[in-house]
Amino acid sequence: MSPELFSHRLIFVTGKGGVGKTTVALALGLAAAAAGRRTIVADIQGSGEQQEAELAPGLFRLSVDPQSAMDEYLLVKVPGPAAQLLRQSRLFAAFAMATPGMRELLCMGKLWELAQFERRTPDADAYDLVVVDAPASGHGAAILRTPRTFADIAQVGPIAHQAQTIAATLRDPEFTAVVAVSTAEEMPVNETLELRDALATGPDPLELQAVILNARYPDRFTTAQASAIAAALARTPAPADGVRSALSVALTEHARARREAAQAQRLSAAFGPRLLTLPYLFEPAIELPQLRRLAAELSP
Amino acid sequence: MSAAGLLEGRRICICVGAGGVGKTTTAAAIGIGMAKRGKRVAVVTIDPARRLANALGLEQLDNEPVRISAAALERLTAPDEPPLSGELWAMMLDPKQTFDELIDRLSPSPQRAAEIKRNGVYQQLSSAVAGSQEFTAIEKLYELAEADFDLLVLDTPPAHSAAEFLNAPGRLSAFLGGGALQVLLRPAGLGMRLLGVGAAPLLKALRLVTGVDLLSDLTAFFGLLGGMTEEFNARALRVQDLLRSDQTAFLLVTSAQDRPIEEAVWFRQTLRERGMPFAGAVVNRVNAPVPRGEVPLDLPTGPAFPPDLAARLDACLADHAVLAQRDATNIERLRTAFAGEPILLVPELAVDIHDAEGLLAIHRELFDE
Numbered sequence: 001m002s003p004e005l006f007s008h009r010l011i012f013v014t015g016k017g018g019v020g021k022t023t024v025a026l027a028l029g030l031a032a033a034a035a036g037r038r039t040i041v042a043d044i045q046g047s048g049e050q051q052e053a054e055l056a057p058g059l060f061r062l063s064v065d066p067q068s069a070m071d072e073y074l075l076v077k078v079p080g081p082a083a084q085l086l087r088q089s090r091l092f093a094a095f096a097m098a099t100p101g102m103r104e105l106l107c108m109g110k111l112w113e114l115a116q117f118e119r120r121t122p123d124a125d126a127y128d129l130v131v132v133d134a135p136a137s138g139h140g141a142a143i144l145r146t147p148r149t150f151a152d153i154a155q156v157g158p159i160a161h162q163a164q165t166i167a168a169t170l171r172d173p174e175f176t177a178v179v180a181v182s183t184a185e186e187m188p189v190n191e192t193l194e195l196r197d198a199l200a201t202g203p204d205p206l207e208l209q210a211v212i213l214n215a216r217y218p219d220r221f222t223t224a225q226a227s228a229i230a231a232a233l234a235r236t237p238a239p240a241d242g243v244r245s246a247l248s249v250a251l252t253e254h255a256r257a258r259r260e261a262a263q264a265q266r267l268s269a270a271f272g273p274r275l276l277t278l279p280y281l282f283e284p285a286i287e288l289p290q291l292r293r294l295a296a297e298l299s300p
Numbered sequence: 301m302s303a304a305g306l307l308e309g310r311r312i313c314i315c316v317g318a319g320g321v322g323k324t325t326t327a328a329a330i331g332i333g334m335a336k337r338g339k340r341v342a343v344v345t346i347d348p349a350r351r352l353a354n355a356l357g358l359e360q361l362d363n364e365p366v367r368i369s370a371a372a373l374e375r376l377t378a379p380d381e382p383p384l385s386g387e388l389w390a391m392m393l394d395p396k397q398t399f400d401e402l403i404d405r406l407s408p409s410p411q412r413a414a415e416i417k418r419n420g421v422y423q424q425l426s427s428a429v430a431g432s433q434e435f436t437a438i439e440k441l442y443e444l445a446e447a448d449f450d451l452l453v454l455d456t457p458p459a460h461s462a463a464e465f466l467n468a469p470g471r472l473s474a475f476l477g478g479g480a481l482q483v484l485l486r487p488a489g490l491g492m493r494l495l496g497v498g499a500a501p502l503l504k505a506l507r508l509v510t511g512v513d514l515l516s517d518l519t520a521f522f523g524l525l526g527g528m529t530e531e532f533n534a535r536a537l538r539v540q541d542l543l544r545s546d547q548t549a550f551l552l553v554t555s556a557q558d559r560p561i562e563e564a565v566w567f568r569q570t571l572r573e574r575g576m577p578f579a580g581a582v583v584n585r586v587n588a589p590v591p592r593g594e595v596p597l598d599l600p601t602g603p604a605f606p607p608d609l610a611a612r613l614d615a616c617l618a619d620h621a622v623l624a625q626r627d628a629t630n631i632e633r634l635r636t637a638f639a640g641e642p643i644l645l646v647p648e649l650a651v652d653i654h655d656a657e658g659l660l661a662i663h664r665e666l667f668d669e
Binding site: 016017018019022101136149153186187188190220221225228229231232245246247248249250251252253255256259282283284285286 | 318319320321350351420421424517555558559560588590604605609612613615616617619620622623625626629648649650651652654
């Protein structure tokens with residue numbers, strides 16, 4: 001992988017649901033941490049680690065929750081009695097959480113804060129890199145636009161100001177990179193191409209820095225070999241269940257690998273050297289050792 | 301148990317699950333199967349693969365159900381089968397359009413509807429905001445429930461978590477229904493006095509944080525909605541009733557991988573807590589166990605089957621045994637959590653699931669044909 005990706009301060013990892021965004025985000029984080037960069041992988045589900053927790057040496061994890069992001073924001077940003085009043089007001093909480101886009105803005109604010117060398121969170125250490133395990137593509141692209149949208153709607157006041165600052169950070173290609181994760185299947189590839197187009201439009205166009213093709217099935221058999229297997233299957237008498245199902249598994253895998261090759265080709269045509277491929281791991285679960293194998297593939 | 305058994309007596313089937321587990325395909329296959337059983341079925345899809353849409357005979361986005369043509373149905377029927385006895389209708393949800401139509405329906409006058417649609421807050425709300433797909437999907441379902449269908453099959457929007465489908469519409473409804481927000485925006489509101497907080501300092505603090513324009517935009521928006529907020533609230537309650545009714549069935553769609561299974565177990569629990577009607581689960585892309593009793597297998601020999609091919613085949617089987625074992629363990633976890641509730645398994649298929657042949661194959665698995 002090009003070392004350029006790891007020179008960013010904020011990497012947004014998005015892609016269709018089920019393609020392995022979390023896996024890839026963690027693998028990127030491990031790769032960066034192994035290269036000596038203090039890294040945090042953050043999601044905005046608010047359901048995981050509520051405190052910055054160390055997952056591996058130099059790699060931290062956090063699940064950002066809009067409610068605590070708001071409390072933090074008010075604490076730091078709003079002077080004295082007003083903050084007190086707002087924090088205690090359930091009406092304000094209801095207002096903030098119900099206002100369309102506010103949850104997303106608060107989460108973006110927290111991610112932005114994580115990526116600052118001067119953290120506003122008291123006693124917090126700085127990170128060299130923040131990897132965001134972002135929501136699925138459609139929502140992911142919308143979230144990247146939220147600060148700009150808010151800045152345009154609110155225009156004046158602290159929220160507008162904060163939103164403008166975040167929006168400027170996001171459109172700075174030195175600071176922020178957007179990475180799409182895909183598998184070599186039709187829908188994820190479609191969504192990746194749509195994401196590229198969606199990011200390129202609007203007032204703050206963005207470009208995909210890299211596309212990571214995750215869980216690529218191995219091309220085990222040549223076409224001739226697959227024909228030999230099919231012929232063997234046709235000759236094997238029905239009662240030989242073991243052999244027949246073994247041959248069928250091989251043919252199913254071959255068909256899948258062929259379909260994947262065609263889809264991988266679409267990605268490769270669209271993204272050329274920006275496309276990186278991770279192998280399918282035939283493993284019972286993806287834990288730290290498996291993540292390390294993937295991280296090695298992504299190392300700068 | 302087959303999908304037909306699961307849906308016995310239900311008028312609405314809501315396919316929920318984590319992203320990428322095959323909700324759309326499952327919804328379409330269920331629609332086909334029930335139409336074959338003589339039902340008048342409408343499938344509401346959200347952003348299907350183009351070829352899947354084409355397989356259903358849908359050429360373009362249309363926000364109303366379109367009846368699937370006889371020609372398309374023929375492709376969805378095996379050659380030895382009789383023609384479909386029911387009707388299959390399908391549509392692709394257009395969230396913006398659905399939202400606009402809702403405003404049209406609830407507005408006291410066309411002028412008011414036009415003003416609302418021009419409002420900046422509304423435009424954000426109806427298109428850009430997270431949750432608008434979920435909200436409009438349920439809205440569409442509610443609308444179609446009045447129509448003359450035996451069964452509605454709803455595919456739900458892609459989300460990281462299945463619970464988003466349950467939470468997001470409520471957030472939007474609460475916003476549209478006003479509630480806390482309206483009290484806040486009406487400076488002399490009763491709520492303020494009840495809370496014992498002077499309106500002025502709170503509003504001042506709010507202005508400080510949000511900026512005046514956002515506040516005045518919101519005030520303008522709620523001014524336009526006027527009495528419609530009550531209508532939104534009443535509607536939200538009726539929608540909740542519909543979702544909880546025993547005519548409705550939530551169908552959990554998952555793959556056999558760790559995270560989707562965890563999500564499914566958790567989602568089942570959430571449905572139970574909220575008193576939502578549950579039909580069962582569909583586990584897609586299951587890797588069936590591969591017998592590897594004798595290794596190497598008793599394979600054909602000769603020039604057509606050289607030793608290196610046999611070795612490759614064996615490596616392939618070894619890898620698949622790992623996946624099959626993983627899937628079996630995860631399905632067992634699901635069974636334990638479901639305590640006897642039905643689980644349908646669909647194997648990983650050799651065919652491409654996005655075309656008519658694939659749909660037909662999945663339908664056969666789901667309906668035990």
